[in-house]
Amino acid sequence: MDAVELVVNGVRRAAPAEPRRTLADFLREELGLTGTHVGCEQGACGACTVLLDGEPVYACLMFAVQARGHEITTVEGLAPPGELGPVQEAFRRCHAVQCGFCTPGMVLAAHALLADEPTPDEPAIRAALAGNLCRCTGYQSIVDAVRLAAARRPDPAAVPGTEGAAR
The missing domain is CATH 1.10.150.120 ([2Fe-2S]-binding domain)
Structure with a gap:
């Protein structure tokens, strides 16, 4: 199992991920960013939307390894802790x-x-x-x-x- 290295909310992060691990599960379970919600797991509801290099993507339809080297923004990254964007x-x-x-x-x-x-x-x-x-x-x-x-x-x-x- 290789580490997935990426920038999440402006911070370089790395954690191990199996090739079949979705980006949504990786963000929630490996990085503790639970603002990315998992709903339908089929790309139909949008609850798992994150920004990949500034563009919205469904994190339930993307593998964590596909995000390697990219910049991800989650809802937690839109404002400093305790503040609203x-x-x-x-x-x-x-x-x-x-x-x-x-x-x-x-x-x-x-x-x-x-x-x-x-x-x-x-x-x-x-x-x-x-x-x-x-x-x-x-x-x-x-x-x-x-x-x-x-x-x-x-x-x-x-x-x-x-x-x-x-x-």
Whole structure:
């Protein structure tokens, strides 16, 4: 069993993983990052969404060894411990959570959308979140949260040193 070395939430990490170990299980069980939820284990619910080099992927459909050498961002990496990132704060303000099971995946999908499209319209928001299922909220509060996060984002051109910084 070889060690999988990768950067998770900005920190270089390594842990042993069998070739068949999913990235979701590796993050949860080997690295203790339980914010990545495991739902359907078929890539249908989006609860396990993480960012791989800034792009959303389903961690249940990817083997940990496939992530070797890449950068992974989990919900725990969006803000310092004890704080909320802008998307997380918008979800809180808009009451875009019920049971919370889908929330980490939704937040990461929204984060990736806003990194690529700072001012998405409602159809773009809904399209970006289409791979994430929520059985509790009815989605409108989630869409509202993404809109709020977009509205509160600083203009990168107005912040020195952030030109072109999407993520």
